[in-house]
């Protein structure tokens with residue numbers, strides 16, 4: 001197995017995908033509770049890449065996605081999305097570039113609003129090319145078309161309150177909301193982890209379909225090594241705030257779960273490691 005970490009990108013270089021350079025993020029800095037959640041993270045993601053990210057609990061996976069989305073400022077380093085340096089931009093300013101889906105199906109949608117209102121909001125937020133504002137008939141038709149692609153019979157229920165949907169249906173709507181405006185970057189944080197295995201599979205298949213069709217540049221965090229190996233064209237492992245493994249398509253296709261476990265034990269350096277990543 002080739003366990004080399006990719007060459008760090010040149011600082012400040014222009015890039016159409018995602019370029020994270022020398023990023024650091026500490027929580028409670030300068031206190032006894034200081035946690036360095038990200039440390040010297042370099043990541044260059046090419047347009048159209050689908051990167052799966054694994055790592056132990058507390059490795060910094062969610063912090064990496066949050067930092068990219070602008071949930072909080074980083075202490076050091078830079079973030080360039082589609083050639084735009086967003087490092088100091090507020091979260092809502094970056095939102096047009098970034099689509100997100102979280103573990104909790106309730107996180108991505110407004111419960112008291114209808115499916116149509118939720119999707120309409122997502123479309124306007126992204127100001128999708130070709131979308132004519134205020135033409136409700138057209139928008140409704142487009143929303144029905146998009147819902148039809150989910151294969152969950154939701155196209156006939158556009159007026160249903162999102163709160164009334166099942167977890168899987170709601171996560172499918174979240175996925176559609178995150179991608180309908182064709183973001184430059186899609187961030188998925190364990191977005192199938194809270195679902196029943198069968199529903200999780202459906203959402204994962206849908207994810208693959210949408211990502212392929214829209215050629216979305218995607219980062220998907222998962223604690224499930226099988227998923228991380230099966231999906232995407234690149235795999236990254238994080239540990240204690242750092243990227244410890246970064247493999248491209250060629251090396252990834254030869255990897256097995258046992259190789260990842262071995263690598264995990266190597267970096268964790270403990271004889272007995274109990275972690276969600278290993279228990280799945």
Ligand SMILES: Nc1ncnc2c1ncn2[C@@H]1O[C@H](COP(=O)(O)OP(=O)(O)OP(=O)(O)O)[C@@H](O)[C@H]1O
Pocket residue numbers: 027028035036037055056057058059060061062063064223
């Ligand atoms: N908002 C926050 N405030 C304080 N500490 C935080 C915050 N977010 C994350 N941390 C800490 O940063 C470290 C990295 O957390 P993070 O959530 O990124 O891990 P993770 O890899 O996503 O883990 P998991 O697999 O459990 O989701 C942890 O020690 C965590 O406690």
Ligand SMILES: [Mg+2]
Pocket residue numbers: 061062063
């Ligand atoms: Mg997390």
